[in-house]
Amino acid sequence: MWSYEEKAALSGFLTIAGVDEAGRGPLAGPVVSAAVVLPVDFPSEGITDSKKLSPGKRDRLYDRIVKKAIAVGVGMAEPEEIDTINILQASLLSMERAVHDLHVIPDYLLIDGIFTISYDAPQEAIKKGDMLSISIASASIVAKVTRDRIMKSYDLIYPDYGLAGHKGYPTKNHKDAIAAFGVSPIHRKSFKGVKEYL
Amino acid sequence: MLNIRQLFGKSGESLALSYLKKKGYRILETNYRNKMGEIDIIALDKDVIVFVEVKTRQSTFFSHPKEAVTVTKQVTMSRVAQAWLKSRNKNDSKARFDVVAILSDNNTHEIELIKNAFDLRSGT
Numbered sequence: 001m002w003s004y005e006e007k008a009a010l011s012g013f014l015t016i017a018g019v020d021e022a023g024r025g026p027l028a029g030p031v032v033s034a035a036v037v038l039p040v041d042f043p044s045e046g047i048t049d050s051k052k053l054s055p056g057k058r059d060r061l062y063d064r065i066v067k068k069a070i071a072v073g074v075g076m077a078e079p080e081e082i083d084t085i086n087i088l089q090a091s092l093l094s095m096e097r098a099v100h101d102l103h104v105i106p107d108y109l110l111i112d113g114i115f116t117i118s119y120d121a122p123q124e125a126i127k128k129g130d131m132l133s134i135s136i137a138s139a140s141i142v143a144k145v146t147r148d149r150i151m152k153s154y155d156l157i158y159p160d161y162g163l164a165g166h167k168g169y170p171t172k173n174h175k176d177a178i179a180a181f182g183v184s185p186i187h188r189k190s191f192k193g194v195k196e197y198l
Numbered sequence: 199m200l201n202i203r204q205l206f207g208k209s210g211e212s213l214a215l216s217y218l219k220k221k222g223y224r225i226l227e228t229n230y231r232n233k234m235g236e237i238d239i240i241a242l243d244k245d246v247i248v249f250v251e252v253k254t255r256q257s258t259f260f261s262h263p264k265e266a267v268t269v270t271k272q273v274t275m276s277r278v279a280q281a282w283l284k285s286r287n288k289n290d291s292k293a294r295f296d297v298v299a300i301l302s303d304n305n306t307h308e309i310e311l312i313k314n315a316f317d318l319r320s321g322t
Contacts, residue, residue, distance in 0.1 A: 030209065059304045078212060101208075149302040150209045156309050157216050164307075185216060 001044065001134040004126065008108045009040075015070075017106035018135025019095050019117070022050070022143035024087055026168030027178070027194050028161070028187045029151050031082060031091050033098040034142035035073040037106060038135050042068055047137050049130035050144040062145040065138045073101030074146055083190040092117050098139075112136045158184040210254035211238060214298040217309050223248065232281055235274035239298075240282065247293040249279045251315075254300045267297055272319045279318075 008016045021033040043064070050058055066072055075097025077090035085093070095117045099106065109116075109123035110133050116123045129136035148167055155164035161177040161184065168174070168186075170193050178187070178197050187194045215225060223241040230237045239250035251267055267275075275295060283289050297315040301308040 030212070032209075074208065076209060146209070149307065150213070152307040153209075153213050153300060153302050153309060154216065156307060157213070157220055185219070 001047070001132060001137060004110050004124070004129075004133045005038070005135055008110070008124075011108075013108035013122070015104055015106045016108045016110060016135060017071075017073075017099060017102060018110045018112075018129070018133055018137070018139045019098060020112040020130050020136050020140035020143055021091050021094055022140065022147045023168070024091055025170070026166075026188075027170050027174065027191050028079065028163065028168035028184065029154060030076040030078050030147070031087065031094050032074065032076045032143050032147035032150065033091070033094040034139040034146065035071075035075075035095070035098040035102050035106070035109075036065060036135055036138040036142060037070040037072075037102065037104055038065075038138060039068070039070050042134070044134050047134055047141070049128075049137050050140040051130075053141070055148075058141055058145055061138075061141050065142055069138065071102045071104045072142055073098045073103075074142065075099070075101050076147075079186050079188045082188050086190070087188075088115075098143075110136050112140065154186055158186065160184075210252050210298075210300050213300055213309065214239060214250065214252040217298060217311065218250065221311065230278070230282060232278055234277045234281065237275055237278050237282070243296075245292060247283070247288065247291050248296050249275060249282075249293065250296045250298055251275065252298050252300070254302070267316060269319070272316050276319045 005016050015037055017035045017037045019035045021031055023031045047061055075094045077094040082090040096119055099119050107121055109121055111123055111125045112129035114125050114127055116125050126132055130140040151167040152164045160181045162173050166174050183194055183197055189195060218241055223243050225241050227240040230240055237249050238252045241248045294314045295316050297312040299310045
């Protein structure tokens with residue numbers, strides 16, 4: 001999964017960052033993005049897009065990435081921002097924030113999906129990038145694990161919704177909980193599945 | 199060298215704000231900064247002004263988050279808090295320092311509020 005990184009390196013780019021987001025679909029919580037810059041000797045065994053990994057495997061790979069990456073950045077957009085600017089814009093904003101959060105300045109970005117972001121560097125949007133690029137796959141793991149931990153922490157504050165299990169995604173038990181208890185301050189009020197219960 | 203703590207640090211503030219609001223605190227200000235330093239959250243708990251430090255950790259390997267407010271930080275917060283009280287003309291108000299400690303790793307998730315975590319400190 002190094003072909004995109006190798007091609008960028010051959011073009012002369014030195015600091016290549018993979019960017020991916022997690023949490024576009026949930027009814028609650030922030031959307032979280034990560035940007036990851038990997039060294040060329042990064043041990044990539046087992047790294048694939050986060051959705052294909054078991055939670056335990058994901059945690060172990062997260063530990064490996066944060067330990068061995070050159071740089072990792074995280075950015076997020078809160079539910080209020082999602083409600084104001086819509087989830088797509090919020091998602092892109094969280095990606096920009098993740099890139100700005102890196103302590104190195106990337107000269108090339110590999111971004112999962114079909115949109116590039118507002119950042120002053122050459123960049124490439126790769127559809128299904130989290131399955132094709134090791135840097136994007138690593139970013140998807142960091143974004144997902146970070147977001148999952150945030151939602152498990154929110155579960156301590158808003159315990160009625162089962163957030164620790166579904167992480168805010170629209171499962172049946174989440175929807176039942178909203179119907180029973182109403183919405184919390186971290187629900188996305190503009191979303192279908194939430195706005196009916198305001 | 200990656201600072202693992204930082205990755206969770208940003209969301210820690212949002213979590214801390216949600217937690218304090220749920221506890222009935224009224225949030226006055228976040229990230230108050232002056233040339234002496236910074237206070238994460240300034241809030242009102244009934245009639246007491248509370249200066250809150252948010253500590254986040256992704257593992258207990260080095261220390262539990264509630265142990266992390268160093269003396270230096272306490273002195274800084276004390277100075278910044280006094281400056282804030284003076285600037286808002288609230289020198290006579292009751293005030294205290296709280297810590298919100300957030301621990302989040304593979305297995306554990308905890309949020310703890312430590313009220314009156316330390317006393318006002320004047321440094322040398």
